[in-house]
Every structure is written in structure tokens, then in C-alpha cells.
Amino acid sequence: MSVLVKELTIDMQQTILDAIKCIESGNLQIAFVVAANMRLLGVVTNGDVRRYLLQGGLTDQPVTACMNREFRSVSITTPREDLLKAFDLGHNALPGLDAEGRLVEVYTRQMAASAEVPVLARARAPVRMSFCGGGADLTYFFIDHPAAVLSCTVGLYAHATLIPRDDRQIHIFPKT
Structure with missing residues (x-):
């Protein structure tokens, strides 16, 4: 115990x-x-x-x-x-x-959060849903074509953790 x-x-x-x-x-x-x-x-x-x-x-x-x-x-x-x-x-x-x-x-x-596994970065972001508008991250486009965006967030989150590996390989963890 x-x-x-x-x-x-x-x-x-x-x-x-x-x-x-x-x-x-x-x-x-x-x-x-x-x-x-x-x-x-x-x-x-x-x-x-x-x-x-x-x-x-x-x-x-x-x-x-x-x-x-x-x-x-x-x-x-x-x-x-x-x-x-x-x-x-x-x-x-x-x-x-x-x-x-x-x-x-x-x-x-x-x-x-103990040091048993080194973590370089952790992030959590709300899931966002866009219903209309948006989608263009190009400055010249949205400056020339002003518009509105209708979107919302829901009670779900996307989580990301960056953990260094000794073998320098990239590993994608399955969704839990």
C-alpha cells in the first residue's frame, strides 16, 4: 500500500x-x-x-x-x-x-509527470468544427476576399505528446 x-x-x-x-x-x-x-x-x-x-x-x-x-x-x-x-x-x-x-x-x-519518460512537449487543443467559410490560410486571399467564418468547439480535445527516441525513429501512437 x-x-x-x-x-x-x-x-x-x-x-x-x-x-x-x-x-x-x-x-x-x-x-x-x-x-x-x-x-x-x-x-x-x-x-x-x-x-x-x-x-x-x-x-x-x-x-x-x-x-x-x-x-x-x-x-x-x-x-x-x-x-x-x-x-x-x-x-x-x-x-x-x-x-x-x-x-x-x-x-x-x-x-x-515524473521523469521516467522524457517529454519534450505536451499539447491539448479543443476540437473545432467549421460550418462555412475559412479554409484559406493564404494572406493574399483573405485580404482580397473578406468573409466571415461560422465555427464552434465541442467538449473533445486533441492531445499530442512529443517524446524523444534513442533510435531517432518516428512512432505514431494509436488513438486511445
């Missing part, structure tokens, strides 16, 4: 006050609520506790009263590139679960 799992895990029977202490003890500001067999039941953040207390909740209640049951998790076999994509979407920490849903690891941006 990793150090982060030990530090950020609380039992489902512990109180909300115990969860606050756990959250405040680390810099990730999150606690993972588990059953006796380490199966992950939910996560608790400062925001979850704050919302619960503002609605009249008490700190001596079980942590299950305010935990978030809808959370993002990853398999412990998740490739590094997929972890980096998840962190690009704003996650600070992701629980790594085994096939039975047990908490085995807590992944952070720093872990995923």
Missing part, C-alpha cells in the same frame, strides 16, 4: 470530523472513503464537507453522509499518457483501483 493511500484513506464508519482532519493533513485536500476490504466507496473534499455543514449537517455523523459517490477513478493499469490527459482536465488526484474496486494507489500530477 502506498504512502498516499495510507495518509488519505478513512474508514466508512469514521466521522466527518475525522475526514476533515485527514483532508487537512495532506496538500491534496481530499480523503478517500473505503470499506473494510479497501473497496473505494467515495471521496470527500473540503467543498463536500462545507456544503454538508451549510445544510445543517453535524461533524459527529459518519463520513458517508457527505461523501461524493460519483467520482473519477482509474485502473491501476492505466497508461501514463491517459493519466496525463485526466490531469489536463483539472483533476488533482485520481484513485487507482484494482479489478475489484479496491484502492491501491493515489495518482497525482507530479507522479504522472
Whole structure:
């Protein structure tokens, strides 16, 4: 069991006050609520506790009263590139679960961006759709022919990662 799992895990029977202490003890500001067999039941953040207390909740209640049951998790076999994509979407920490849903690891941006594989560049761009207009990147054309473009973006992203290779070959990763 990793150090982060030990530090950020609380039992489902512990109180909300115990969860606050756990959250405040680390810099990730999150606690993972588990059953006796380490199966992950939910996560608790400062925001979850704050919302619960503002609605009249008490700190001596079980942590299950305010935990978030809808959370993002990853398999412990998740490739590094997929972890980096998840962190690009704003996650600070992701629980790594085994096939039975047990908490085995807590992944952070720093872990995923470790120097195990040198990365020269990473990029993320929204997918854009043009409905009409555009398409000409030649300055002389759009100066002589002014027009308008109708386009939009969708909630999808194109990701690119540039990784140097020792054999100086080019490798195209398949889409995941």
C-alpha cells in the first residue's frame, strides 16, 4: 500500500470530523472513503464537507453522509499518457483501483509527470468544427476576399505528446 493511500484513506464508519482532519493533513485536500476490504466507496473534499455543514449537517455523523459517490477513478493499469490527459482536465488526484474496486494507489500530477519518460512537449487543443467559410490560410486571399467564418468547439480535445527516441525513429501512437 502506498504512502498516499495510507495518509488519505478513512474508514466508512469514521466521522466527518475525522475526514476533515485527514483532508487537512495532506496538500491534496481530499480523503478517500473505503470499506473494510479497501473497496473505494467515495471521496470527500473540503467543498463536500462545507456544503454538508451549510445544510445543517453535524461533524459527529459518519463520513458517508457527505461523501461524493460519483467520482473519477482509474485502473491501476492505466497508461501514463491517459493519466496525463485526466490531469489536463483539472483533476488533482485520481484513485487507482484494482479489478475489484479496491484502492491501491493515489495518482497525482507530479507522479504522472515524473521523469521516467522524457517529454519534450505536451499539447491539448479543443476540437473545432467549421460550418462555412475559412479554409484559406493564404494572406493574399483573405485580404482580397473578406468573409466571415461560422465555427464552434465541442467538449473533445486533441492531445499530442512529443517524446524523444534513442533510435531517432518516428512512432505514431494509436488513438486511445
